[in-house]
Amino acid sequence: MSEKKTTLAHLQTVTESLESGTTMQIRYLLNGALPAQDVARLLESSPPKERKLLWELIDSKNEGEVLQYLSEDIGVQFMRDMDTERLIAVSESFESDDLADLLQHLPETIVKEVLASMSTQDRMRVEALLSYSEDSAGGLMNTDTITIRPNITVDIVFRYLRRHNTLPDMTDNLLVVSRSDRLLGTLPLTKLLVSDVNATVRDIMETEYTVIEAEMPASEVAQLFEKMDLVSAPVIDGSNKKLLGRITIDDVVDVIRDEAEHSMLSMAGLDDDEDTFSPIMKTTKRRAVWLGVNLITAFIASYVIGLFQNTLDQVVALAILMPIVASMGGIAGSQVLTLVIRGIALDQIGAANTRWLLNREIIVGLLNGLLWATVIAALTALWFDNIKIAYIIAAATIINLLFAATTGTLLPIFLKKIGVDPALAGSVILTTVTDVVGFLSFLGLATIFLI
Amino acid sequence: MSEKKTTLAHLQTVTESLESGTTMQIRYLLNGALPAQDVARLLESSPPKERKLLWELIDSKNEGEVLQYLSEDIGVQFMRDMDTERLIAVSESFESDDLADLLQHLPETIVKEVLASMSTQDRMRVEALLSYSEDSAGGLMNTDTITIRPNITVDIVFRYLRRHNTLPDMTDNLLVVSRSDRLLGTLPLTKLLVSDVNATVRDIMETEYTVIEAEMPASEVAQLFEKMDLVSAPVIDGSNKKLLGRITIDDVVDVIRDEAEHSMLSMAGLDDDEDTFSPIMKTTKRRAVWLGVNLITAFIASYVIGLFQNTLDQVVALAILMPIVASMGGIAGSQVLTLVIRGIALDQIGAANTRWLLNREIIVGLLNGLLWATVIAALTALWFDNIKIAYIIAAATIINLLFAATTGTLLPIFLKKIGVDPALAGSVILTTVTDVVGFLSFLGLATIFLI
Numbered sequence: 001m002s003e004k005k006t007t008l009a010h011l012q013t014v015t016e017s018l019e020s021g022t023t024m025q026i027r028y029l030l031n032g033a034l035p036a037q038d039v040a041r042l043l044e045s046s047p048p049k050e051r052k053l054l055w056e057l058i059d060s061k062n063e064g065e066v067l068q069y070l071s072e073d074i075g076v077q078f079m080r081d082m083d084t085e086r087l088i089a090v091s092e093s094f095e096s097d098d099l100a101d102l103l104q105h106l107p108e109t110i111v112k113e114v115l116a117s118m119s120t121q122d123r124m125r126v127e128a129l130l131s132y133s134e135d136s137a138g139g140l141m142n143t144d145t146i147t148i149r150p151n152i153t154v155d156i157v158f159r160y161l162r163r164h165n166t167l168p169d170m171t172d173n174l175l176v177v178s179r180s181d182r183l184l185g186t187l188p189l190t191k192l193l194v195s196d197v198n199a200t201v202r203d204i205m206e207t208e209y210t211v212i213e214a215e216m217p218a219s220e221v222a223q224l225f226e227k228m229d230l231v232s233a234p235v236i237d238g239s240n241k242k243l244l245g246r247i248t249i250d251d252v253v254d255v256i257r258d259e260a261e262h263s264m265l266s267m268a269g270l271d272d273d274e275d276t277f278s279p280i281m282k283t284t285k286r287r288a289v290w291l292g293v294n295l296i297t298a299f300i301a302s303y304v305i306g307l308f309q310n311t312l313d314q315v316v317a318l319a320i321l322m323p324i325v326a327s328m329g330g331i332a333g334s335q336v337l338t339l340v341i342r343g344i345a346l347d348q349i350g351a352a353n354t355r356w357l358l359n360r361e362i363i364v365g366l367l368n369g370l371l372w373a374t375v376i377a378a379l380t381a382l383w384f385d386n387i388k389i390a391y392i393i394a395a396a397t398i399i400n401l402l403f404a405a406t407t408g409t410l411l412p413i414f415l416k417k418i419g420v421d422p423a424l425a426g427s428v429i430l431t432t433v434t435d436v437v438g439f440l441s442f443l444g445l446a447t448i449f450l451i
Numbered sequence: 452m453s454e455k456k457t458t459l460a461h462l463q464t465v466t467e468s469l470e471s472g473t474t475m476q477i478r479y480l481l482n483g484a485l486p487a488q489d490v491a492r493l494l495e496s497s498p499p500k501e502r503k504l505l506w507e508l509i510d511s512k513n514e515g516e517v518l519q520y521l522s523e524d525i526g527v528q529f530m531r532d533m534d535t536e537r538l539i540a541v542s543e544s545f546e547s548d549d550l551a552d553l554l555q556h557l558p559e560t561i562v563k564e565v566l567a568s569m570s571t572q573d574r575m576r577v578e579a580l581l582s583y584s585e586d587s588a589g590g591l592m593n594t595d596t597i598t599i600r601p602n603i604t605v606d607i608v609f610r611y612l613r614r615h616n617t618l619p620d621m622t623d624n625l626l627v628v629s630r631s632d633r634l635l636g637t638l639p640l641t642k643l644l645v646s647d648v649n650a651t652v653r654d655i656m657e658t659e660y661t662v663i664e665a666e667m668p669a670s671e672v673a674q675l676f677e678k679m680d681l682v683s684a685p686v687i688d689g690s691n692k693k694l695l696g697r698i699t700i701d702d703v704v705d706v707i708r709d710e711a712e713h714s715m716l717s718m719a720g721l722d723d724d725e726d727t728f729s730p731i732m733k734t735t736k737r738r739a740v741w742l743g744v745n746l747i748t749a750f751i752a753s754y755v756i757g758l759f760q761n762t763l764d765q766v767v768a769l770a771i772l773m774p775i776v777a778s779m780g781g782i783a784g785s786q787v788l789t790l791v792i793r794g795i796a797l798d799q800i801g802a803a804n805t806r807w808l809l810n811r812e813i814i815v816g817l818l819n820g821l822l823w824a825t826v827i828a829a830l831t832a833l834w835f836d837n838i839k840i841a842y843i844i845a846a847a848t849i850i851n852l853l854f855a856a857t858t859g860t861l862l863p864i865f866l867k868k869i870g871v872d873p874a875l876a877g878s879v880i881l882t883t884v885t886d887v888v889g890f891l892s893f894l895g896l897a898t899i900f901l902i
């Protein structure tokens with residue numbers, strides 16, 4: 001029954017078949033035996049070379065559907081390799097919002113050709129979507145709304161709906177609009193179905209509903225969906241209030257996952273759309289940048305240590321112990337940093353509670369500082385049989401944990417305020433602070449009291 | 452228009468009012484002016500003391516609704532403080548799945564009293580839900596399904612539905628069941644609405660649909676919802692195939708967010724259900740454990756340095772430079788670790804692609820090792836005017852980056868295999884490896900070639 005085991009099991013089958021050079025079974029799996037969603041996951045879980053081989057084994061008529069489920073990064077790569085004719089054929093099976101997302105990443109000349117191939121109505125839809133940023137409500141929305149007028153009866157709504165062959169997926173509301181396309185209310189299907197057939201739409205429509213302006217950032221849209229437990233929500237033009245389309249929960253779920261992953265990946269200097277199986281050179285380049293940035297931090301720390309060359313020369317025990325102080329500060333600081341970064345992402349942290357948070361973190365830092373400084377001092381005294389060094393390392397640990405608490409709390413709030421991503425820049429700056437303060441306080445105190 | 456600004460803005464208002472001792476405006480906000488979802492977010496964004504004050508200002512009749520939107524951790528705290536009578540009153544407004552979730556965290560004697568107060572039907576429902584783990588499909592499901600029989604016509608379905616006053620939220624499918632409650636198919640509302648009124652349910656129902664067994668882990672449920680773009684899915688008993696209930700996307704979204712946040716929080720040694728504003732002592736205790744674990748790592752690293760006391764005594768430059776090697780390894784390793792942990796969480800990594808991944812990471816480690824080792828060597832040669840140390844630090848950096856790549860890839864896969872959470876244990880073990888290998892290779896090579 002377990003769906004996840006099957007994808008990895010299929011991958012095993014596919015890998016073995018590729019190695020032995022028999023493609024018949026793979027063709028069978030890719031073209032019908034597996035649903036398009038599973039084919040997409042199979043491609044995503046494959047290394048570059050295999051991924052390309054598998055893609056070539058998919059029949060042209062199935063490519064469009066698989067592309068819809070592929071992560072954008074990978075889908076765009078395949079589309080770049082297609083000739084325009086095939087691209088046009090494939091794009092016909094797309095929903096307008098998915099198509100717009102992918103077109104944004106293709107060269108302009110190709111986009112023009114694809115648009116030119118479409119019917120006027122479809123082209124206008126996609127062009128409208130292309131005008132919004134991918135990270136806004138406009139970029140998330142689809143234009144497949146079903147609209148009705150307020151003065152008709154429920155009975156007529158039923159007859160109107162029956163004229164459709166199908167209704168769009170995730171249609172949970174009909175949208176009630178005026179003659180000039182302004183949104184007047186929503187009519188949930190669950191309400192429509194229990195209403196008297198002679199009632200008018202105006203009588204039964206909901207007038208308290210969530211409406212989203214096209215310019216709203218995608219992250220706010222996600223928060224709104226989570227808070228209000230929405231399946232879909234209408235999108236309007238912020239200036240003239242006309243209905244533009246609707247956003248559905250399936251697209252919002254992707255935003256929620258991306259947002260939640262963003263902090264973790266950024267804190268390690270990884271890209272949001274990181275493909276687990278991206279090729280060697282691409283991976284090397286991306287990682288190199290982050291290592292370079294961190295090397296600066298490391299050299300700053302070494303520079304600080306170098307200031308105390310004379311002290312270290314006289315008491316070698318200090319060199320042995322100094323990483324402990326820096327490391328404890330780093331760990332304590334990144335706990336606070338992680339918590340605050342999440343709090344900011346969830347919009348829980350503002351001027352009203354920052355002071356309380358800082359107070360708590362300083363007290364927590366002090367208490368944990370006292371606890372672990374005692375342990376470190378005891379172990380140091382035993383190891384080096386030197387009570388003075390024990391006192392010094394204890395003091396340095398407490399100092400560093402207090403700096404870690406303060407920096408961990410205020411740094412991300414400050415970075416956010418000046419428009420820098422706290423998840424990306426926070427951990428590097430924090431480590432610099434805890435390393436510098438750790439070495440400075442420990443070696444500094446030692447220079448004063450020991451030499 | 453921005454919803455998120457309003458919550459923090461309200462918080463500001465509330466804080467100021469609390470400080471000045473005027474509660475009238477707050478009462479007004481909490482009891483009607485703000486929707487229950489916003490009140491819940493306000494409580495979640497408040498420090499403990501204010502949170503308690505605010506809770507006391509909420510009228511008893513509104514408590515139930517707010518509780519439904521509060522994060523579990525916080526909701527349970529308030530419920531623990533209620534007397535049983537109030538708890539019973541509050542529980543009446545709950546959906547069965549939410550109630551079961553909260554009851555799981557309350558003392559058994561209280562749970563019994565609450566259950567005893569319910570109607571037989573409701574009690575049986577909640578008891579059935581309580582028998583499933585919170586992290587399984589059974590724990591996520593709700594029992595508010597609307598079921599129909601296959602032999603009736605669409606017209607009769609409409610008449611049957613009209614007998615309801617309302618349909619449950621997020622009803623996108625009617626579930627078609629046999630006389631013995633076995634699931635035969637689903638009838639999407641979007642299909643029902645466009646069908647001929649004389650067709651029978653059997654003619655138009657979907658027989659290809661996603662069904663979930665009650666024992667399926669919540670994480671797999673979430674993956675299924677994401678993959679198949681579901682709004683709701685029926686849950687059946689794995690053994691007798693009878694319909695038990697349904698899971699809706701709003702509960703799955705919570706699972707998705709928790710899962711995605713889990714890795715980030717665990718890597719910093721924080722709890723999943725970490726309350727950003729939990730009180731001082733609770734925070735101190737939780738953090739202390741993680742600091743203690745990391746202290747062991749730090750002392751292991753110091754022990755390794757201590758082995759080279761003699762070498763350090765002769766060349767103090769080594770003490771100054773040694774953190775660079777350890778730090779570069781730590782950074783490179785945690786990039787790999789983070790990527791692999793996410794890959795495991797998304798079920799992208801298995802036996803079929805581990806070897807490829809390890810190969811890539813080793814080559815990437817080698818390339819970045821060569822690049823940055825050259826930079827580090829050049830800077831070292833300039834700083835200390837010693838070409839020998841420059842060669843040694845370059846070699847040590849490359850060695851450590853190769854260990855970091857191998858450990859970062861294999862460690863989380865291994866931890867997962869033996870049933871240990873890679874996000875929690877991975878970063879500590881990785882740091883130990885990169886610290887030990889960093890100091891050992893640098894100081895070891897120095898001892899051989901320099902002394």
